[in-house]
Amino acid sequence: MDFNSPQFARQYHYDGGDLGARLTDTGTRFRLWAPTAQRVQLRLYPEGVVSDPLECVEMEPQDRGVWYYETPRRLAGVYYDFAVTVDGVTRTTADPYARACGCNGGRSMVVDLPATDPEGWQQDKAPARQAEDIIYEVHVREFSWDESGGFPQAYRGKYKAFTCTDTTLYGDGQHPTGLGYLRRLGVNYIQLMPVFDYGSVDEAAPDASFNWGYDPVNYNVPEGSYSLDPRDGALRIRELKELVQSLHRQGFRVIMDVVYNHTYHRDSWLERTVPGYYYRHRPDGSWSEGSGCGNDLASERSMCGQYILDSVLYWAGEYHMDGFRFDLMGLLDTDLMQRIRAALDARYGRGEKLVFGEPWAAGPTACKRGTRLAGKKSLPTLDPEIGAFCDAVRDAVKGSVQHTRSAGFVNGGRGKEGAVAQSLTAWCPGGRGFHTAAPTQTITYVSCHDDVTLWDKLVDTLDPRRRYDEGTPRVLRANRLAAAVYMTCQGRLFLLSGEEFGRTKQGQRDTHNAPITLNRLDWQRAWDHRDLVDCYRGLMALRKQLPALCDKSAGAARRLLRVETPAPRCVTALLDNTGSRWGQLYLVYNASGQAYTCTPDGEDWQCLADGETTFGWQQPQTAPTFTAAPGTALILGKPSQL
CATH class of the missing domain: 2.60.40.1180 (Golgi alpha-mannosidase II)
Structure with missing residues (x-):
């Protein structure tokens, strides 16, 4: 079967918006899109881990490749999976469209979503936009794990830590940490590194390992290792909603880091349900690996794109997310990104939900002929409200992230003046390194979770002794200059949590699975480097008063x-x-x-x-x-x- 053919899309595309398990006033309905299946069996379980099924029922085929089963029973809290038979081979799979799951995501769960709403959730709304968007990237576990943060022991590394509004350094009552610290700092968007269900941490023993979470398993379910009880399929949903609600009440909008370019492994629920459809393959049948993770999702295929669009809209609606950062956006097709932007605008208002991503990939990908990908070259053709990380600013200021000793403008690099000048106007109308249509498309930054931290880059290039913990006057001065440069450039501002206090990972470049002791936010360091923090704090407060820098219109460059x-x-x-x-x-x-x-x-x-x-x-x-x-x-x- 040719999955790339227009005929397949016309025959099997389904956009009913009701796939998965849904509770109704009259019972429970299950729908699964599996157009190549000869048989689908629904299996119900009392638990989300190993147990025998309570019941097995045959699902009925319907139009457009959808399989259906309805029961008058309201099965909230019941777990389920499917046995899908394709070409005589039966595979067991969880529901790709599941909204709840058991521990480690191996079984889906029917959930009563309104019952997971915290008190006041229906009245929850994002705080008003400020003169400038300043995005602060945070990992849930890193944020509150360290004892110095003063968080309750049970909440450290969990969603619940974000409901603590006034923590202090070791609980001293004097030096704010957590949300109180961030309110004082002046950021107004909190970007959460992946909070969907991912596979690289055992939820039954979350303290045994660490990972950033760019390993999707269940796209529409919160990660369980951040929950107080990952065995409770509904609790993690409530806790993530409480996190969003708390951030909104404290004056922050919330951005969700999403990874729709690959899955944790090839043997995913998507692959088990419709083998071969959701992924890109080379002409010889081998798997495309533009993500560097062993597989690439085929976003250009109609039901894969619909799956991603539906997922984004679900997180925006059910969890009140205020924006989406797309990992390796350069692997997704431009048509899909335009549809996502348009759908969010139609529901919430023009530009109300931020949309931006990485305009690159880890390598070439085997997409369908004629597909245009949302990489750097496509930015001028995209909606101006689809943004991208500007590596041209980053590398001009501190040097290439690919080479440890490569220096930028602030740390001894030569010939960077022209790039710094173009950075002032967010690379509008553009140049060799970057080209955008308006400052709304430019995420101006010098550090994020990837690569070495800004501090470590400066130590690597300015301190022969590599004293990551101490901070020489030369390194401190370069850090202040770097902040002053990129915070006076147009575009939206973005920074890695802890950049403002000289966050160090001891020079390690990729710490996605390094120990939490290396990755955690060190709140003691925030107060040891309070002068550097105040430098950032003053720049953020000043920037919000300067229209020349906050202007996001297409004509903003004329202010220079x-x-x-x-x-x-x-x-x-x-x-x-x-x-x-x-x-x-x-x-x-x-x-x-x-x-x-x-x-x-x-x-x-x-x-x-x-x-x-x-x-x-x-x-x-x-x-x-x-x-x-x-x-x-x-x-x-x-x-x-x-």
């Missing part, structure tokens, strides 16, 4: 009036900041070893931030000339004429 390189490793820029109490901005990035003195056009310029403080805007000082010390930045503002 002039950019110059007055000396090697020094960039200056003049920007139109109309709409603020400062009508113009003058930026100086001085990565050189010499002080740079400037006299901006006109008079009455004020120092808003410099190498000493990023809070100068609170009581700005006027002067005829200003000096940027070696390795520092200046942000100057010219008061608007009343």
Whole structure:
């Protein structure tokens, strides 16, 4: 059977939106899309782990490849799976469309979703958007695992930790950690690394191993290792909703990191249900591996794309997620990404839900002929509200992530001035390294969970002794300059949790399965490096007052009036900041070893931030000339004429 043929899609595409198990007023309905099956048997169980079935029933084939069974019993809390027979071979599979499951996801569970809603859930809504979107990437377990966070022992590493609103350093009552710390910092989006059910951690013994979670098993079910009881199929749902509700109440919107480009293993529920359909294969029949994980989902096939679209809409609706970060978005087709954007806009309003991703893949993929993938080259053709991580900014500021000793603008690199200048306008209208249609498409960042942390990169390039724990003055200065550069570029801001306090992983590049002791957030370090934290805090607060930087319109680049390189490793820029109490901005990035003195056009310029403080805007000082010390930045503002 040719799964790529238009005839197959026309005959079997199903968009009823009701696949899986659904409780109704009159009982329970089961639907499974399995167009190549000759027989499907539904099996019901009392538990989510090893047990004999309570009942086995034959499902009936219907139009468009759907198999159906209905019972007048309300089977909430009952577990189930399917026996699917294709070409004489019977495979046991959980439900790809399941919304609840047992421990480790091997069996699906019928769930009464309204019963999982915490009190007040129907009134839950996201806080109002601020002048700028500042995204803070967090791993659920890393966030609260360390004792220094002051979280209750039972909640450490769990969803419930996010319901603790006022934790302090070792419980001292004085130094905020967790959400209180983040409120003070000034970020307004919390991006959760994968919280769907993944396979690389044993939920029955979650403390025995660690993983970031980019290993999907059940796409529409929360991960159980973050739950207080992963054996309870409904509890993890309630706890994740409580997490979202708590973040909303504390002033944060929530972004979900989604991985629709591959599954944990090839022998997935999707493969067991419709063998060969959901994955890409090379002409010789071998598996495509553009994800670097052994398989690639065939998003361009109609029911695979529909599956992904339905999943996104489910998380947005049932869990009130405010945005989606797509892992390896460069493996997904542009038609699907456009459909996702349009569907979210239709339900929630234009741009209300953020959509962005990685505009690359780990390698080539074997997609259907004529498929256009959502990589860098496609960005100008995508909806402007589909964003992408801008590696051009990242590498210009700190150097290539592929080479440890490669340096960027702030840590000794040469010839980076042009890239820094283009970063100012979020690479609009673009250049060789990146090309976008509007700043809404640019995620401006210098570190995320992948690769070495910003701090470790600076230590690797600036400290021959590699003192990751200490922090030399040179490293600290470069970190402050890096923050000043990317936080004064247009686009949406993004940072790895702990970047602002010099988070270190001892120089290790990929810590996806390293011990939690290496990956955890060290809240003690946040207070040891409070001066660096305050640098970030001041920059975030200042940025929200500067329309020249927050402007996301297609014409935002016109706010850049002039950019110059007055000396090697020094960039200056003049920007139109109309709409603020400062009508113009003058930026100086001085990565050189010499002080740079400037006299901006006109008079009455004020120092808003410099190498000493990023809070100068609170009581700005006027002067005829200003000096940027070696390795520092200046942000100057010219008061608007009343």
